[in-house]
Amino acid sequence: MNTLLLSFLLTLVSTLTTLDEQKALSEWTPAAVVSDESIMAYGIDSCFKAYPINDAIFARMDGKSFKKNCTMPRSSLRYLRVLHRNVEGKTQLGEIVCNQSIAADLLDIFRKLYEANYKIERIILIDNYNADDETSMRANNTSCFNFRVVSGTTKLSKHSQGLAIDINPLYNPYIHLNNGKVEPATGKPYAYNRANLRNVKVPIIDAHDLCYRLFIQHGFRWGGAWRTVKDYQHFEK
Ligand SMILES: [Zn+2]
Numbered sequence: 001m002n003t004l005l006l007s008f009l010l011t012l013v014s015t016l017t018t019l020d021e022q023k024a025l026s027e028w029t030p031a032a033v034v035s036d037e038s039i040m041a042y043g044i045d046s047c048f049k050a051y052p053i054n055d056a057i058f059a060r061m062d063g064k065s066f067k068k069n070c071t072m073p074r075s076s077l078r079y080l081r082v083l084h085r086n087v088e089g090k091t092q093l094g095e096i097v098c099n100q101s102i103a104a105d106l107l108d109i110f111r112k113l114y115e116a117n118y119k120i121e122r123i124i125l126i127d128n129y130n131a132d133d134e135t136s137m138r139a140n141n142t143s144c145f146n147f148r149v150v151s152g153t154t155k156l157s158k159h160s161q162g163l164a165i166d167i168n169p170l171y172n173p174y175i176h177l178n179n180g181k182v183e184p185a186t187g188k189p190y191a192y193n194r195a196n197l198r199n200v201k202v203p204i205i206d207a208h209d210l211c212y213r214l215f216i217q218h219g220f221r222w223g224g225a226w227r228t229v230k231d232y233q234h235f236e237k
Pocket of ligand 1: 231
């Protein structure tokens with residue numbers, strides 16, 4: 001093959017990739033991986049934005065995270081577009097539903113985490129897991145709004161109001177200190193002796209962690225500081 005033809009084909013492949021990526025960005029395809037060049041062309045400010053819950057998003061949530069008995073008005077919730085670095089360090093599209101009162105906090109925190117190359121494996125709506133927390137946590141999915149009770153109680157969780165978020169939950173599990181139960185169950189290897197964990201794909205959340213520091217600066221409380229349970233993935237306001 002002559003060099004001119006090869007160079008033409010390479011340009012064509014690169015143009016097609018860019019077109020695919022621009023489509024993923026304009027449609028905001030959850031978990032799509034895009035190049036930094038595509039982000040530059042699209043505009044980074046458009047990648048950290050809050051929107052009202054439109055009908056298409058609501059259709060995904062209805063009967064799942066937004067259960068029939070949901071007492072949260074849809075109008076108090078926001079759909080956020082965010083970017084994050086995945087476990088390979090690549091730029092991935094994320095989506096979060098949260099309470100409107102913390103939308104600006106989350107946009108600022110996720111932008112700072114992205115700029116610091118902080119790894120988060122996946123941020124897609126928990127409705128993709130039928131709003132089942134255990135399944136979403138096993139997939140190490142970061143999520144916020146879900147109309148549900150606190151695990152093991154009848155009390156409504158702060159997730160029900162979209163005021164709590166769980167970050168990289170598989171590697172930052174939730175431990176019931178009274179009975180030793182770990183959620184997700186597959187997070188057991190990351191539940192104890194956390195300062196000595198090695199070869200973990202994402203940062204371990206502790207008091208030195210950037211994610212921890214950003215949430216605390218924004219006035220959130222950390223579940224890892226609680227005494228009867230340790231909820232390392234959890235921040236709430
Ligand atoms: Zn939580």
